[in-house]
Amino acid sequence: MTIPTAPTRRVEHVMGLPISLALRGRNAEGPAADIAWRAVLYSLRAADHVFSTYRADSVVSRLNRGEIALDDAPTEVHEVLAIAERARRATDGAFSVWRDGTLDPSGVVKGWAVQRASAALRDLPDTDVCLAAGGDLVAWSAHEPWRIGIEDPRDPTGLIATVPVTDGAVASSGTAHRGTHLVDARTGAAPAGIAGVTVLAASLTDADVDATAAYALGPDALTWLRRRVGRTGLVVWADGTTATF
Amino acid sequence: MVNVPPLRFDRGARRIALWGLTTISTVALLFSYKTSTSSSTASEAAPSATGTTTGTTTTTGATATPVAPASKANSSTYTGTVTGTSADTRWGPVQVRVSVASGRITAVDVVAEPDGNGRDREINAQAVPTLVSETLQAQSAQIDMVSGATYTSEGYVASLQSALDQAGLA
Numbered sequence: 001m002t003i004p005t006a007p008t009r010r011v012e013h014v015m016g017l018p019i020s021l022a023l024r025g026r027n028a029e030g031p032a033a034d035i036a037w038r039a040v041l042y043s044l045r046a047a048d049h050v051f052s053t054y055r056a057d058s059v060v061s062r063l064n065r066g067e068i069a070l071d072d073a074p075t076e077v078h079e080v081l082a083i084a085e086r087a088r089r090a091t092d093g094a095f096s097v098w099r100d101g102t103l104d105p106s107g108v109v110k111g112w113a114v115q116r117a118s119a120a121l122r123d124l125p126d127t128d129v130c131l132a133a134g135g136d137l138v139a140w141s142a143h144e145p146w147r148i149g150i151e152d153p154r155d156p157t158g159l160i161a162t163v164p165v166t167d168g169a170v171a172s173s174g175t176a177h178r179g180t181h182l183v184d185a186r187t188g189a190a191p192a193g194i195a196g197v198t199v200l201a202a203s204l205t206d207a208d209v210d211a212t213a214a215y216a217l218g219p220d221a222l223t224w225l226r227r228r229v230g231r232t233g234l235v236v237w238a239d240g241t242t243a244t245f
Numbered sequence: 246m247v248n249v250p251p252l253r254f255d256r257g258a259r260r261i262a263l264w265g266l267t268t269i270s271t272v273a274l275l276f277s278y279k280t281s282t283s284s285s286t287a288s289e290a291a292p293s294a295t296g297t298t299t300g301t302t303t304t305t306g307a308t309a310t311p312v313a314p315a316s317k318a319n320s321s322t323y324t325g326t327v328t329g330t331s332a333d334t335r336w337g338p339v340q341v342r343v344s345v346a347s348g349r350i351t352a353v354d355v356v357a358e359p360d361g362n363g364r365d366r367e368i369n370a371q372a373v374p375t376l377v378s379e380t381l382q383a384q385s386a387q388i389d390m391v392s393g394a395t396y397t398s399e400g401y402v403a404s405l406q407s408a409l410d411q412a413g414l415a
């Protein structure tokens with residue numbers, strides 16, 4: 001097995017998130033990579049226009065103001081809501097994109113949007129791809145696996161674990177960078193006892209939703225994650241103890 | 246008797262449905278069970294398939310949340326959720342819950358899936374994170390990308406990812 005050269009990296013900020021792309025291989029640089037990268041960013045911006053709760057003109061904002069009905073929303077809104085509904089049922093309501101009648105699909109949209117955007121990079125022949133958006137990522141490699149570091153949620157300047165990824169997605173949930181704002185939708189309170197959750201899955205849509213949902217479950221996160229098929233990962237408890245699954 | 250409307254399966258449920266082709270299918274069991282409950286009292290336990298479960302039900306009477314509107318009226322008006330008992334498969338226990346609104350299945354949820362210790366883990370062959378403290382590499386572990394709790398562009402500068410990007414862009 002050959003040792004890959006250092007990846008070529010690109011960074012842009014979309015949706016208020018840093019988007020990082022690392023490429024290795026034949027098309028790591030050049031026009032094909034540039035076009036694919038632009039397509040990724042275009043796809044993410046398009047998602048932002050539909051789903052952002054910060055943009056007054058987004059579909060979600062117009063839904064929340066009652067200017068359009070759910071039935072009139074584009075297909076992708078229904079796709080995201082279906083994902084959210086599955087997560088809500090799977091967590092007995094701890095995960096929800098609805099609060100007091102207001103839709104905030106952020107817990108689903110990021111993973112879904114990045115997974116969708118990564119499709120533009122599948123066309124790059126002989127190229128290993130690692131696409132990250134604000135701490136969640138999609139990666140595949142025909143050579144050595146990507147080496148992914150998992151931030152310590154109690155000390156984000158350091159790593160708590162590493163994991164090799166050949167083809168899959170990694171998502172983390174916690175409060176390290178945003179303060180306490182994720183809540184258990186059943187109680188409205190911040191989950192207790194948990195510092196962070198990292199989930200690996202085949203798709204970032206699944207990894208992101210499961211990481212967010214598990215975090216909302218607080219002390220029940222690990223039990224819940226162990227019942228999920230096709231997931232591995234790490235739970236960091238508030239006292240610093242850890243468990244892999 | 247009852248037209249089964251389109252079902253929504255998550256990935257796990259699809260897998261389990263596939264297992265059903267070669268193993269005892271709890272899902273199928275509950276479909277047939279659902280058919281019987283929708284026309285009779287919900288507390289009857291009457292699985293007839295070659296199941297290893299008894300199909301004991303919990304009828305909450307709560308209104309199921311429909312994920313797809315019923316396309317036409319049905320003679321049955323049963324509404325609620327039915328949870329099957331846990332079924333042992335060679336991959337581990339499987340348990341599903343069926344939501345019914347007005348006699349129609351509106352959702353099938355997997356409430357218990359096999360844990361990752363069995364065959365399923367092998368099939369997925371997905372790596373499990375290695376704690377840094379368990380390695381000798383400590384913080385100097387060579388990495389390509391970082392996963393962490395969502396950080397915004399504002400927090401990005403201070404993040405490890407930023408350092409990685411700068412190293413690559415320099």
